[in-house]
Amino acid sequence: MLNIILFGPPGAGKGTQSVKLIEKYGLVHLSTGDIFRANMKGETELGILAKSYIDKGDLVPDEVTIKMLESEVNKQENPKGFIFDGFPRTSAQAVALDQFLSGRGTEISGCVSLIVADDEVRVRLLNRAKDSGRADDADINVINDRIQIYKNETLPIIGHYEKLDRYSAVYGVGEIEEIFKLLTDVIDSL
Numbered sequence: 566m567l568n569i570i571l572f573g574p575p576g577a578g579k580g581t582q583s584v585k586l587i588e589k590y591g592l593v594h595l596s597t598g599d600i601f602r603a604n605m606k607g608e609t610e611l612g613i614l615a616k617s618y619i620d621k622g623d624l625v626p627d628e629v630t631i632k633m634l635e636s637e638v639n640k641q642e643n644p645k646g647f648i649f650d651g652f653p654r655t656s657a658q659a660v661a662l663d664q665f666l667s668g669r670g671t672e673i674s675g676c677v678s679l680i681v682a683d684d685e686v687r688v689r690l691l692n693r694a695k696d697s698g699r700a701d702d703a704d705i706n707v708i709n710d711r712i713q714i715y716k717n718e719t720l721p722i723i724g725h726y727e728k729l730d731r732y733s734a735v736y737g738v739g740e741i742e743e744i745f746k747l748l749t750d751v752i753d754s755l
């Protein structure tokens with residue numbers, strides 16, 4: 566199986582690139598943010614809980630997020646592999662992901678980071694808010710909190726994948742096709 570973590574700050578282009586990558590490699594796309602938003606739209610119990618964190622820019626608690634992601638992974642009978650987009654975001658999530666993939670006899674093939682500077686992230690998210698209707702993209706204070714949480718809680722898990730020699734980074738600013746080429750070069754070399 567080919568199991569890729571697409572890593573990077575909010576607004577790095579993970580969603581955009583994931584759509585292209587699943588098409589090229591025939592993978593299942595699992596975006597925790599998308600799953601939470603679908604639940605928020607459907608006003609499920611999970612959605613109502615998630616909304617109270619997401620609108621403020623906070624992370625949804627690990628136990629909720631990990632359980633949800635594991636159940637999404639287990640829904641797939643014979644996947645060629647997964648693209649994890651927006652997960653893991655904490656070290657507890659990274660450890661849990663390794664554990665449940667190993668329970669299925671597989672593992673992370675690579676963690677690829679899209680490198681985008683904070684100022685570019687701010688501009689992209691405020692622009693995205695115009696179409697996305699996402700409350701967490703429309704407020705600069707929430708955006709700044711999300712960037713800070715990314716640095717404090719999410720960036721350190723890079724070390725986990727570096728130790729396994731499974732970490733790479735590509736520059737995430739430029740034409741979508743150029744960035745896609747950089748990503749596929751990395752993935753093809755895994």
Ligand code: AMP
Pocket residue numbers: 575576597598599601618619620622623624625626630650651652653654655658701711
């Ligand atoms: P995203 O669409 O990836 O930017 O995620 C939007 C929001 O969903 C985040 O700001 C968090 O509040 C929540 N979220 C998404 N993925 C996770 C995760 N792996 N752990 C905790 N919260 C998450």
